[in-house]
Amino acid sequence: MTRFAAVVALLPIAAAGAALAESGALTGPLLHQAVAGKTVSISSPVGTIPVKYRMNGTMSGSSTALAAVTGTARDSGRWWVSGDKLCQRWSAWLDAKTHCVTLRRSGATLHWAASDGRTGIASVSR
Numbered sequence: 001m002t003r004f005a006a007v008v009a010l011l012p013i014a015a016a017g018a019a020l021a022e023s024g025a026l027t028g029p030l031l032h033q034a035v036a037g038k039t040v041s042i043s044s045p046v047g048t049i050p051v052k053y054r055m056n057g058t059m060s061g062s063s064t065a066l067a068a069v070t071g072t073a074r075d076s077g078r079w080w081v082s083g084d085k086l087c088q089r090w091s092a093w094l095d096a097k098t099h100c101v102t103l104r105r106s107g108a109t110l111h112w113a114a115s116d117g118r119t120g121i122a123s124v125s126r
Contacts, residue, residue, distance in 0.1 A: 023104075032081045034124070039124070040124055044063075046069075049061055058079075059090075061090075062075075077089050086103055110122045
């Protein structure tokens with residue numbers, strides 16, 4: 001498994017509160033509300049990765065399984081909403097580059113999609 005493939009699951013996805021009331025795309029203020037102050041559990045090839053999105057735009061994550069491919073089991077960074085996309089930049093994971101995804105909710109499942117065709121699922125808790 002390449003480093004990129006192993007960490008692709010770190011892309012964010014979330015929805016909660018009012019945003020969970022309906023299925024469909026999450027955009028703008030609803031997208032921000034869905035993520036801020038929540039923990040997103042992202043399904044990945046190496047297991048579930050919890051990512052905490054703080055109200056102040058910072059985030060943190062941990063995964064001992066990722067340490068073998070990323071060099072660190074924990075990372076932190078910044079997140080923000082840009083139009084209809086959730087963006088993030090980790091300090092080390094994902095090569096410390098900005099990555100943005102669109103988000104959609106279908107029932108209890110949350111879906112993310114990157115512009116290059118990569119997709120994934122996650123769930124949210126407080």
